[in-house]
Amino acid sequence: MEVTVSASVGDGSCFFDSIAxxxxxxxxxxxxxxxxxxxxxxxxxxxxxxxxxxMLQWRELAYGALKERDAAMIExxxxxxxxxxxxxxxxxxxxxxxxxxxxxxxxxxxxxxxxQRLYDVMMTPRYQGEEYALxxxxxxxxxxxxxxxxSSRGGGGSGYWHHGVVGDNDSDNDGGSVSPSPxxxxxxxxxxxxxYEPMAFNGDFLFYYHRGLQSS
Numbered sequence: 001m002e003v004t005v006s007a008s009v010g011d012g013s014c015f016f017d018s019i020a021x022x023x024x025x026x027x028x029x030x031x032x033x034x035x036x037x038x039x040x041x042x043x044x045x046x047x048x049x050x051x052x053x054x055m056l057q058w059r060e061l062a063y064g065a066l067k068e069r070d071a072a073m074i075e076x077x078x079x080x081x082x083x084x085x086x087x088x089x090x091x092x093x094x095x096x097x098x099x100x101x102x103x104x105x106x107x108x109x110x111x112x113x114x115x116q117r118l119y120d121v122m123m124t125p126r127y128q129g130e131e132y133a134l135x136x137x138x139x140x141x142x143x144x145x146x147x148x149x150x151s152s153r154g155g156g157g158s159g160y161w162h163h164g165v166v167g168d169n170d171s172d173n174d175g176g177s178v179s180p181s182p183x184x185x186x187x188x189x190x191x192x193x194x195x196y197e198p199m200a201f202n203g204d205f206l207f208y209y210h211r212g213l214q215s216s
Contacts, residue, residue: 012125026206040122059083079127082117
């Protein structure tokens with residue numbers, strides 16, 4: 001089997017460009033922005049528990065990154081800084097200053113304004129995509145993404161991973177969003193934990209899920 005890797009843009013949109021290329025190969029009208037919109041639109045829905053849980057986690061990590069001046073974390077979660085509004089900062093200060101009061105009140109909820117600001121950021125290269133984006137796209141588009149991690153510098157860190165989908169009986173399932181079994185499967189190369197590119201097998205990017213690596 002011949003495996004090839006196609007180039008993707010390098011401006012912070014490599015993940016979304018890779019997915020768009022894969023979908024276009026199957027006859028779908030997909031662009032970087034339409035793929036971004038599928039993911040970003042979830043944060044506007046206050047009833048989407050998975051999105052809200054992810055936003056709460058991003059907010060906490062972004063706040064911690066700033067406090068610790070952790071450059072790597074600041075780069076990774078910079079898109080979430082828009083969630084650090086005055087209400088959240090005040091609620092965190094209460095928790096730190098008075099544990100009893102903080103335990104009763106808890107961190108401030110995410111406002112509609114913060115959701116809109118996060119949506120706007122996620123539509124730009126400031127949001128580079130990660131496991132949450134994979135989970136959303138698998139659920140919304142019915143495409144399961146297999147990611148092959150590698151290092152251009154040699155040494156360790158190479159291998160295959162996938163977060164899994166609840167209800168999927170594959171051996172690599174390790175939880176994730178509840179969604180129907182996917183219709184298609186595709187593969188991404190992830191180099192140095194930073195750059196995504198679409199992978200083709202015998203010239204094809206998209207495959208029927210139940211047939212394994214057979215062209216759709």
